[in-house]
Amino acid sequence: MNSSLLIYEWKLLWRDRWAALTLAGLATLLLATLLANAWGLARDQADKARVAAAERARWLGQEAKDPHSAAHYSIYAFKPAPALALLDLGIEPFVGQAVWLEAHVQNDLLYRPQADATPLERSGLRHPASLLIAFAPLAAFVLALSGVARERERGTLRLALGAARDPRRLALGKCLAIWLALLLVLLLPLLLATAFCTGGWSGDTLLRLAGWAAVMAIYLAIAAAAAVAVALRARGLRTALAALFGAWALFTLALPRLASSAAEAVQPLPSTQSVKQQLLDEAPAFWSAETSRANEAAILARSGAASREALGGNYRGLELDLAERHSHAVFDRVLGAFHDRVLAQDAAYRAQAWLSPAIAANQLSMALSGTDFAQHRQFVDAAEQYRRALVNRMNEQVAAHAPDAAGKAHKGDAALWAAQPAFDYSPPRLHLAQLSALPALAAWLLVALAGLLYGARSYRT
Amino acid sequence: MSAASALELHEVSKRYGEQQAVQSLSLCLAPGEIYALLGPNGAGKSTTINLILGFVAADSGRIAVGGIDVTRDALGARARLAYLPETVMLHPSFDAIENLRYFALLGGRRIDAAQARQLLAEAGLQADAHTRRAEGFSKGMRQKVGVAIALAKRAELLLLDEPTSGLDAAAANDLSRCLRAAAARGIAVLMATHDLFRVTEVADRLGLLRGGRLVLQRDTAALNPAQIETLYLQQLAA
Numbered sequence: 001m002n003s004s005l006l007i008y009e010w011k012l013l014w015r016d017r018w019a020a021l022t023l024a025g026l027a028t029l030l031l032a033t034l035l036a037n038a039w040g041l042a043r044d045q046a047d048k049a050r051v052a053a054a055e056r057a058r059w060l061g062q063e064a065k066d067p068h069s070a071a072h073y074s075i076y077a078f079k080p081a082p083a084l085a086l087l088d089l090g091i092e093p094f095v096g097q098a099v100w101l102e103a104h105v106q107n108d109l110l111y112r113p114q115a116d117a118t119p120l121e122r123s124g125l126r127h128p129a130s131l132l133i134a135f136a137p138l139a140a141f142v143l144a145l146s147g148v149a150r151e152r153e154r155g156t157l158r159l160a161l162g163a164a165r166d167p168r169r170l171a172l173g174k175c176l177a178i179w180l181a182l183l184l185v186l187l188l189p190l191l192l193a194t195a196f197c198t199g200g201w202s203g204d205t206l207l208r209l210a211g212w213a214a215v216m217a218i219y220l221a222i223a224a225a226a227a228v229a230v231a232l233r234a235r236g237l238r239t240a241l242a243a244l245f246g247a248w249a250l251f252t253l254a255l256p257r258l259a260s261s262a263a264e265a266v267q268p269l270p271s272t273q274s275v276k277q278q279l280l281d282e283a284p285a286f287w288s289a290e291t292s293r294a295n296e297a298a299i300l301a302r303s304g305a306a307s308r309e310a311l312g313g314n315y316r317g318l319e320l321d322l323a324e325r326h327s328h329a330v331f332d333r334v335l336g337a338f339h340d341r342v343l344a345q346d347a348a349y350r351a352q353a354w355l356s357p358a359i360a361a362n363q364l365s366m367a368l369s370g371t372d373f374a375q376h377r378q379f380v381d382a383a384e385q386y387r388r389a390l391v392n393r394m395n396e397q398v399a400a401h402a403p404d405a406a407g408k409a410h411k412g413d414a415a416l417w418a419a420q421p422a423f424d425y426s427p428p429r430l431h432l433a434q435l436s437a438l439p440a441l442a443a444w445l446l447v448a449l450a451g452l453l454y455g456a457r458s459y460r461t
Numbered sequence: 462m463s464a465a466s467a468l469e470l471h472e473v474s475k476r477y478g479e480q481q482a483v484q485s486l487s488l489c490l491a492p493g494e495i496y497a498l499l500g501p502n503g504a505g506k507s508t509t510i511n512l513i514l515g516f517v518a519a520d521s522g523r524i525a526v527g528g529i530d531v532t533r534d535a536l537g538a539r540a541r542l543a544y545l546p547e548t549v550m551l552h553p554s555f556d557a558i559e560n561l562r563y564f565a566l567l568g569g570r571r572i573d574a575a576q577a578r579q580l581l582a583e584a585g586l587q588a589d590a591h592t593r594r595a596e597g598f599s600k601g602m603r604q605k606v607g608v609a610i611a612l613a614k615r616a617e618l619l620l621l622d623e624p625t626s627g628l629d630a631a632a633a634n635d636l637s638r639c640l641r642a643a644a645a646r647g648i649a650v651l652m653a654t655h656d657l658f659r660v661t662e663v664a665d666r667l668g669l670l671r672g673g674r675l676v677l678q679r680d681t682a683a684l685n686p687a688q689i690e691t692l693y694l695q696q697l698a699a
Contacts, residue, residue, distance in 0.1 A: 002566055002571075004562075004566055004571060005563070005566045005567065008555075008559070008562070008563040008566065011554075011555070011559070012552060012554065012555070015554035015555075016554070151552075154550050154553075155546065155548060155549075155550030156550045156551065156552055158546055158550075159544075159546060159549060159550060159551075159564065159607065159610070160564065160567055161516070162514060162539075162543075162544030162545075162546065162620075163543070163544065163564040163565075163567045163568045163610055163614065164539070164567040164568065165536070165539070165540045165567070165568050165569035166536050166540075166569075167536075169567065170567055
């Protein structure tokens, strides 16, 4: 591809007022959305850090009390914002940001951002990735209409094709000019603004940002190549407009929704209420007298002791520990299975990335931004492991100390509270398995380029 | 097919549905020869040009440009020819030099501004129009830029579709001068036209198409416009 030709195609593009206005309008919307996201996330992150510090201080400063009561008193864990949530919020608006860690119960996360969303945000277009995936193809189509279909109407395309040594050079030049315009006007400002708004860069965050940029660059290349290919094949401006708009509606609106419905049909989820009810039924916080007797028999059999007194320490602590471990097994089985099914539904949706590049780009964007369910689950699991460690530690204290002569139970003190480390969650690092939609996106790029070259060979003058 | 011919058509036919646009057309142009293709509207002149350009595929027959078969290697054949449509439409946001350099690049030639000015001058475009945006150009001015684009490609064959249609006498005369200069450099010219006066002025031979068939071929040396018109009308009436 001749760089001089590319420069001329670039000039042609930018001297078209409508094309420039389209790009400028979308770029402004993307940047405004990103900055609004960055502001909201920074505010939320500061709130979380402040409340987490207050929570920790409250935990450390609590009065001496029964350790199991302290496990009920417990603490909140806060989910840090994923690495690139300002680019792609993913499922973040729909999942809570804090979880109350208490004995006996694996609580749902609280404070879902969606609850505070504005009407525009509730429409689903609240972050740059969704806007880019939905509307950048439209911008590419406007540019292709201007660069190819309108040139055909004007008559310059016929002259160009007659002059061209190889019409593929013309098609590639137009495609590259459109792609570069999309990269420089839409993508680059987003990346620069993200770099400016994101603090504490790690190697993983840099890798994620580079991957996100590459995915979006591929997606924009697909849009540019498809737009030029369709515009070359269409007989006129109206036909091109109808074909491009139809393709946009099909690939960015209809197919992702159909794929979502198909994923729900193939991997249906039980209702949240039924899962909660199962947890209540199978992991009770309190035992009946009959169950307590059976538990006592089990504890004595396990330790080989003849009676509660022979066990030493505080029998209540052992019973609490038994109950807790029973509930852990239930949570792992019921909630674990539920989460596995959510992941399976996500995988079923992701597998349909072969149907539409928008699905592939959406799934990759969420994975790279750290805002998909798989990465959210890692926080849920980490918070749950912390809760179990805290509760187990408290129950061990109860079990280790027999009541005093007056029958008063042992009380935990500041040393015990301080022995429990603060909750410190590090989001998972990026790994290749998260990018399973990449082959589909690459295949779409090849299809679009093949379409472009075919369109260039069989153009309509 | 002869490699020495600039253009050769052998028994070429093309049908659009029920309409036979071109039928068993055979034609041969030597380097430096100017050939005028005459015929009423719908006779198949533009289809013939589209067939040579490879914009449409022939149903049968063979077309070669500089010995290169258009069916087998349309791009290779097109690299050897330059095309001037009836109405040259330039990019309105480019000036004449930008238009020329852009279309020359498409043709695989990189020319600088000085070369562009020289080519535009050869095509008869006044110097003060070289850096003006093409949006205000008359048809004649656009035609001159089109000629410069064709010259820039250094093609062996020049295809012109109604090149003098809508041009004033001075502009048409400029175009004739350019075509003669091109032919003197060995470039073969095939022009589809209704302009019988220009045929006698620039063409070496003429061919008359009727219903897609070549019904007459003559050298123009001994013909004046009135004689050509008589031949033309006789053939149409036959």
